[in-house]
Amino acid sequence: MRRVLAQFRKEVIQILRDRLALALAFLLPLLQLLLMGTSLSLTVKDIPIIVQDLDDSPASHRLIDAFRASLTFHIVPWPVDRNPEGAFLANTARGALIIPQHFGWEVTRGSTSAVQLLVDASDANTAKLVAGYAVQIVRAYNDRNAGSIHSRPVEPAIRFWFNPGLSSGKFYGPGIFVLAISMFPPLLATLAMAREGERKTILQVYVSNISAHEFLLGKIAAFMALALCECFVLLAVLFSLFGVSLAGDPTPLLVATVLYVFCVASFGTMVGAAIPNQVAAMQTVLLGGFLLVFMLSGLLFPLENVPTGLRWLSNFVWGRYYIEIVRDAFLQGGGWAAAWYKVLIIGGIGSIFYAAAWRSLRRMQLNL
C-alpha cells in the first residue's frame, strides 16, 4: 500500500510539473466542451426563405405574415420574376414559398388552395425540419383564418419529455463531456506510460521492489484523480452554462463516473504498456478514445442509424454506456433500474483493460 501511494505521488508530481500535460488535461477538455457543446446542433433556427407571391392579395399577405412572424424563418427578398432555384444555387435561401395566382380567390371561396414549398434538400435533415416547421405554420394559419377548428377529428397532443425546451446543448453537452473524459485522461496516461518505455526509465521500476500490481495501481490512481478533477471542472461548466440539472437519483452517475475514470485510465496505461512509443501509443488511444466514442456511442446521432454490420461493435464501446448513464442522470432520471447493468459493463471493461496492462508488465522484465 505504501508503495502504491509512493508511485501515486510520483506520478502526480510528474503531471503537475509538465505544463503541456496540464494544458492538455484541463484547457483542452474545457475548450472542447465549450466549442463543441455549443456549436453542435441540428435544429436549425432562423432559416432564410424566399417568397414568391404571384397572387398579391390580402389572403396571401396574411399567409406571408404568418411565416414572417415565426422565429424559425426569416424572409430574404427575391424578385418574383427570377427563378427561385437561383437562390438555392447561390446559397441565399433554404426554402421558397410559392403562392399561386388565384390563391386569395380560392381561399375566400372556401376551397383548398395548393401552395408550394420548395426546399433545398442538399442537407436532408434540415430539409425535413424546414418542411415540418412550414407545415406547422400553415396548420396554425388554417386554424386561425379558416375557422376550421373541427376539421381535424383526431388531434395529437404532443408532449416533449425530459427536454421540453428542445435544447440541443442539454443533449450534446453531456455527450461532449463524456468524449473529453474518454480522450484526454487516457491520452495523458498513455503518454506517461509509453514515455517510461521509450526512455527506459521503466528499468528503474523493474529493479525496485515494487510489484506490477502496485506499480499499475499507483499509476492508474494518479490518472483517475486527474480525470476526476477534470470531471469536476467539466460538470461545473455543464451545470452553469448548459443548464443541465440532476433529474433523479445521482448515485448511479457517481458510481459510474468513478468506474469510468478507472476504465479510461486503465485503457491508456494498457496501450502505453503495450506500445513503448509515444507517437504510436497516442495514435492508438485516439483511435479508441476518440474515433470509437465519437462514432459508435450515440454521441452525435442515434445508434439505430448505424448500419447493422457495424452496430454490434458499439456493444464494446465503453463510452457508449457512460453516455447513456450521464444522459439518463441529467435528463431522464431513470435511476438504478435503467443503469445497473451499464455500470457493471463499464466496470467489466475497465477490469479487462487492467488485466491486459498487468499481463504485459507482470514479468517486470525487458523484452529485448
Added chain:
Amino acid sequence: MNGKNLLGRFLNQRFRALVRKEFNQIRRDRRLVLSLILPPLIQLLLFGSVLSPAVTNLRLGVVDEDSSMYSRELIAALSQSKSFRLSAGYYSVERLGQALERDQIDAGIVIPYDFSRNLVRGRPTTVQVLVNAINANTAEISRGYIEGVIDTYNRGLAGAGIHADFQRRAAPEVSDRGQVGLHPAFLYNPGLATSWFIVTGLFGLLLIMNGSIAASTMMVKEREAGTLEQLLMTPADTSEIIIAKIAPLFALLCVMTFISLGVMKIAFDVPFRGSVLLVFCGAALCLLSGIGIGTFIATFTRSAQQAQLTSFFINPPLSSLSGALTPVEAMPHLMQPLTVINPIYHFGVIARATLIKGSGLAALWPHFLALLAFTVVLVSLSVWRFRKQLS
C-alpha cells in the same frame, strides 16, 4: 520581384533537384504513402455510413384504452412507416411513462377510452403523444412525422363515413373558409439521403486534418533526424525548401482526393451535378491550406509528438466551427461568423453546392477566394517563421 523572375526561380535546376529529392524520399517511405491514402478513405467510408441524423425505427409504446377498430388503425398507420416501430403495449399511462424513463421506448401514444365513441359521434378527440426529447432533432422530426400521419388518418376517416359530421361543425361565418394545402417539394435530394451532407462535409474535414498532420510530420522529421542543417547548407532558399517539401505531399494528397471523390460517387451515390473540376480545384486549395496549417505547426515544434499534441489545440475548434457535420445555421448566432475564417467551411459550401446542387463559379467565387487567401497567408507565414528561426 516580377512574376517572370519568380516563375524562373521555381523552374531552375536547383528547385527541381529539391523536388526530386522529396519525391524520392516519400516514394521510399511506403508506410507514409499508405498512411496518407488509406486512413482517409476508411474514415470517409466509416463516418459516412455511421453518422446519420435520420430518424428511423423509433420504438413506439402504446396505451390503447379504446382498443377499437379505429384506434388499431391509427396505431397501424403510425407503425407502418420507417420512422416508428411498435415496441410494446402498456396497460396504464404510468407504465408507459416508466418505460420512457428507462429508455425502453422512444415515444408513446395514449389513445383515450372514448376515442372511437367520439369519432363515431362526430366529436373531435385528442390522443396524447409522449416523445423522449433529450435529442432535440429527433423529437422535432418525429413531431412532424406524427402530425403528418394523423393528418392522413383524419383524411382517411372520410372513407369510413364519419367525416361529414366534422365538416358541418366548421364555423360557417368566417370570411375565408378555404384551406391552404402546403406541398413541400424537396429539390436536389428527393430521397432525403442524409449521407450526402455528411460525406461532403467530412471530405473537407479529412483534407484539412490529413494535410496538416502529414505536413507537420514531414517537416518535423527532417528536424528530428538532424538533416535540416544539411538542407540549409545547400544554396536553396527557405521558400524553395518549403515549396519543394509541399509538392510531393500535395501530389499524393491529390491522389487521395481523386479516390475520395470516387468513393463518394460509388459508395454514397452523391450526384455529381456540377463541374468535378471545380470541386477538385476547391479540394486542391483546401489541401494547400491544410498543408499550410501543418507547416505552420511544424515551425513551432521540435518533435513529431509535440506536433501532434499541438494539433490537438487547433483541430477541435477547426472541426467544430466548420459546419462539416452539423449545419452552420444551427450554431449560436455569436459563433456563426467565426466559420468565415475556417477553410473547412468554405470547402464544405463549395463541395455541397457543386456536387449536389450544380452551382457554378459565379455563385461560389467568394469561397474560392477565401481558400486562396488562407493558402497564401499560411504558406508565407511558415516561410517567414522558418526564415526567422534560421537567422
